[in-house]
Amino acid sequence: MASKVEYTQVRKWFLVGIAAVMAGCATTGSGGGGYGLPPIPEGKGRLMLETGGINEVNYYVLDGETGEEVHSESPRMAASSPIGYETGYRSLPQFVDLDPGRYTVVVNTDIDDSVEKEIEVLMGQEMYATIPIGRFQVIFSDAQGRSQVPFLIFDYNLRTMLGRGMTSTEVRYFIMPVGEYKVRIENSPTGLDEIRPVQISMGQTQNILIGPPPSPAQPGESGGEGDAQP
Amino acid sequence: MKRKGLWGGIALCAALWVSASGAATSPLKATVIDRYGNQHQVDKFTFQGRQDLEIYVQGQRRLVELVKVDRLRFEGERSDEEQRVVLVFRNGVQEAALMVTGGSASPHQDAVGGGSSGRRFSGVTELGPFFILASDVQEIVLRHPVGEEPPEEKILQATIITMNGRRFEVENLRYHGKQRLDFFRGRNKRFIPLDKVARIDFEDGGTGDEFRPITATYWSGKTVMGTVEASLVRLSGETDKSYFERVNRAFTGVVGSSPFAIGMHDVKHIRFRQDKDEASAEGSAGDTAGDNAGNGADDTAGESQ
Numbered sequence: 001m002a003s004k005v006e007y008t009q010v011r012k013w014f015l016v017g018i019a020a021v022m023a024g025c026a027t028t029g030s031g032g033g034g035y036g037l038p039p040i041p042e043g044k045g046r047l048m049l050e051t052g053g054i055n056e057v058n059y060y061v062l063d064g065e066t067g068e069e070v071h072s073e074s075p076r077m078a079a080s081s082p083i084g085y086e087t088g089y090r091s092l093p094q095f096v097d098l099d100p101g102r103y104t105v106v107v108n109t110d111i112d113d114s115v116e117k118e119i120e121v122l123m124g125q126e127m128y129a130t131i132p133i134g135r136f137q138v139i140f141s142d143a144q145g146r147s148q149v150p151f152l153i154f155d156y157n158l159r160t161m162l163g164r165g166m167t168s169t170e171v172r173y174f175i176m177p178v179g180e181y182k183v184r185i186e187n188s189p190t191g192l193d194e195i196r197p198v199q200i201s202m203g204q205t206q207n208i209l210i211g212p213p214p215s216p217a218q219p220g221e222s223g224g225e226g227d228a229q230p
Numbered sequence: 231m232k233r234k235g236l237w238g239g240i241a242l243c244a245a246l247w248v249s250a251s252g253a254a255t256s257p258l259k260a261t262v263i264d265r266y267g268n269q270h271q272v273d274k275f276t277f278q279g280r281q282d283l284e285i286y287v288q289g290q291r292r293l294v295e296l297v298k299v300d301r302l303r304f305e306g307e308r309s310d311e312e313q314r315v316v317l318v319f320r321n322g323v324q325e326a327a328l329m330v331t332g333g334s335a336s337p338h339q340d341a342v343g344g345g346s347s348g349r350r351f352s353g354v355t356e357l358g359p360f361f362i363l364a365s366d367v368q369e370i371v372l373r374h375p376v377g378e379e380p381p382e383e384k385i386l387q388a389t390i391i392t393m394n395g396r397r398f399e400v401e402n403l404r405y406h407g408k409q410r411l412d413f414f415r416g417r418n419k420r421f422i423p424l425d426k427v428a429r430i431d432f433e434d435g436g437t438g439d440e441f442r443p444i445t446a447t448y449w450s451g452k453t454v455m456g457t458v459e460a461s462l463v464r465l466s467g468e469t470d471k472s473y474f475e476r477v478n479r480a481f482t483g484v485v486g487s488s489p490f491a492i493g494m495h496d497v498k499h500i501r502f503r504q505d506k507d508e509a510s511a512e513g514s515a516g517d518t519a520g521d522n523a524g525n526g527a528d529d530t531a532g533e534s535q
Contacts, residue, residue: 005356044248072418073292077417108419112412112420132280152466152467154472156330158472160291178278179280188468
C-alpha cells in the first residue's frame with residue numbers, strides 16, 4: 001500500500017516537471033527569443049516587409065481610411081550622420097501585427113523619395129509587402145586608409161540633388177528606391193571630383209570604390225618571397 | 231448541414247486566397263506597343279520594378295504614379311538618352327515631359343550585375359515573364375479596371391505670405407513637384423498631404439539654421455508640429471542649378487499666368503483654400519487669408535524663378 005502511494009507521488013512530481021518544462025519552452029518561443037516568428041495574436045494579421053535582403057529599414061504604417069499613423073520603426077541613422085554603420089545581422093524580416101484592414105506602408109530611404117505600398121491585412125494571415133529598394137556603399141580611401149567624406153546623391157541627369165551621405169570607415173550601406181542615380185564627391189582643396197553612376201537593383205549591392213590608384217611598387221618594397229635580402 | 235458548412239468554409243478560404251494574392255502583386259495591366267508596332271498585353275506592369283515614372287516637367291523632377299496615367303507616348307528616337315514623352319492622365323489632362331530612357335547608354339563598370347540598362351518595363355504575359363527596354367517602346371496604354379474612379383488629384387490653391395509681408399495667390403501649389411510637404415519629427419521623416427491642411431505656419435529660424443519649425447493645421451482641426459529643411463548652405467558638389475532650385479524653388483505654382491517659386495527660408499504662412507470657400511470668395515472681396523496679411527502688399531506678379 002505504502003509503495004503504491006509512493007509511486008503515485010513520484011508520478012505526480014514527474015508530470016509536474018514535464019508541465020514546467022513545456023511551459024518554459026512555450027514562454028521562450030512566444031517571447032521572440034527562439035527561432036522563427038511568434039504566432040500572430042488573436043484577431044490580428046501580420047504585415048511583413050520584403051526588402052530584398054536589407055536587414056533594417058525605417059518605415060511607418062498609415063491607416064488606409066483615416067491616414068493616421070498606427071506603427072513606426074526607425075532603427076537606422078540618417079545617411080548624413082557620421083556615426084552610422086551596419087549594426088549586425090538580423091535573421092528575421094521586419095514585421096508588425098495589425099488589425100485587419102487596408103494600410104499604406106511608407107519606407108523612408110536615404111534620399112528624398114520614399115517608397116509607398118498599399119496593402120490589405122487579413123486576419124490570421126501573413127501579408128508580404130515587397131518594397132522595391134536596393135543599397136550601395138561608397139568606400140573612400142586616402143593615404144591613411146578608409147575615411148569619412150561627405151557626398152551627394154543626384155538623379156541620373158545630375159539635375160536634382162536627392163540626398164546626401166557620409167562615407168564610413170565601417171561597413172555602411174545607403175538605401176534607395178530601385179533606379180539609376182549618380183553620386184558625386186567633390187573636395188576642391190585636394191582637386192578631387194568624382195561622379196559615379198549607381199544602378200540600384202532590388203536584392204543587389206553595389207560597392208563604389210573611390211580613392212587614389214594603388215601606388216606602383218618601389219624597388220625593395222615588392223615583398224616577394226624570393227627577394228634577395230641585402 | 232455539415233456539407234453546407236464545409237462548402238462555405240472552402241468558399242471563404244478561396245475568397246481570402248484570391249484577395250491575398252491580388253494584394254501582394256502589382257495590379258497594373260498595360261498594352262505595350264513597341265517600335266515595330268507589336269502589341270504586348272502585360273499584367274503586373276512595372277517600370278524598373280516600381281509603379282511610378284520619373285519625368286521632368288519644365289525642368290522639374292516629378293514622380294508620377296502609373297495608376298494615374300491613361301497612356302504614355304514616346305516621341306523620341308531609340309538612340310536618344312532622353313526622350314520627350316506625352317502623358318495623358320485618367321482625368322483627361324495631357325502633359326509633355328522629358329524622360330530618361332537610356333538609349334544606347336551602358337552601365338558603368340562599377341554597376342554590379344550590369345550588362346544592360348535598368349530602364350525597362352516589365353511584367354508578365356501569357357507567354358511568360360516579359361520585359362522591354364524603355365528605348366524600344368513607342369506607346370503604352372494602361373488598362374485600368376472598368377468603372378474604377380481615377381485617383382483624385384486636386385489643384386491646390388493657396389495664399390503664401392512671405393517673411394517680408396508680401397502675399398501671393400498661388401494655384402497648383404507643389405512642394406518639390408509633389409502635393410505633400412516632407413518634414414521631420416525628431417529624426418523621423420514624415421509627410422503632410424497638402425490637400426488636407428488648412429494652414430501651415432513657419433516659425434522664425436535663426437540665421438544659418440538648417441531647419442525651421444512648422445505647425446500644420448489640418449481641416450479636421452488636427453495639428454502637427456515638426457521641422458523642415460531650409461538650409462541656404464551650398465554643399466560641396468552641388469551644381470549652380472541644383473543649388474538654386476533647392477534653395478529658391480521649394481514651393482512652386484502659378485500666379486496668374488506666370489510661374490511662381492519660393493524658397494523655404496522665405497515663407498511665413500501658407501493658407502489653403504477649399505473649393506467651396508473659393509466659390510463664396512468670388513462674391514466677397516476678403517478671404518480668410520486677408521486677416522493676417524496686414525500690411526503686406528497683394529502681389530499678383532509671380533516672384534520669378
